[in-house]
Amino acid sequence: MPIFVMLSTIGPDGFHKLNTRPDRLHEVNDEVEALGVTILHQYALLGQYDFLNIIDAPDDVTVAKLATRLAARGTMKTTTIKAIDVDEYIAALAADPDPL
Numbered sequence: 441m442p443i444f445v446m447l448s449t450i451g452p453d454g455f456h457k458l459n460t461r462p463d464r465l466h467e468v469n470d471e472v473e474a475l476g477v478t479i480l481h482q483y484a485l486l487g488q489y490d491f492l493n494i495i496d497a498p499d500d501v502t503v504a505k506l507a508t509r510l511a512a513r514g515t516m517k518t519t520t521i522k523a524i525d526v527d528e529y530i531a532a533l534a535a536d537p538d539p540l
Contacts, residue, residue: 441478441496441497441498442496442497442498442499442500442522442523443480443494443495443496443522443523443524443525444494444495444496444497444503444520444521444522444523445492445493445494445495445520445521445523446492446493446495446503446506446507446518446519446520446521447485447489447491447492447493447518447519447520447521448489448490448491448492448493448510448516448517448518448519449488449489449490449516449517449518450490450491450515450516451514451515451516451517453514453515454515454516457515468510469482472495472506472510475502475505475506475509476497476498476502477495477496477497477502477503477506478495478496478497479493479494479495480494480495480496481493481494482494489519490516494523500522503520507520
């Protein structure tokens with residue numbers, strides 16, 4: 441399945457909820473996985489983004505649905521990037537010689 445990087449920023453309401461109920465993060469993870477997405481790695485960040493999630497999903501549409509459902513809650517915003525395995529990338533380059 442395709443791999444995606446999801447960066448998220450939490451709003452004031454989201455931080456309040458997380459501060460009063462830290463276990464809410466695991467509950468959200470369970471809700472994410474119920475949509476057919478697997479969270480491979482998750483990190484809390486310092487800086488522009490608050491969390492980084494490496495996720496495995498069946499397709500782009502599933503990830504778009506996930507991002508919409510999370511944003512609809514009004515407590516967070518996400519930026520999602522599709523990731524390509526480096527070995528697959530190298531194989532694709534090697535299979536198609538430079539036409540230039």
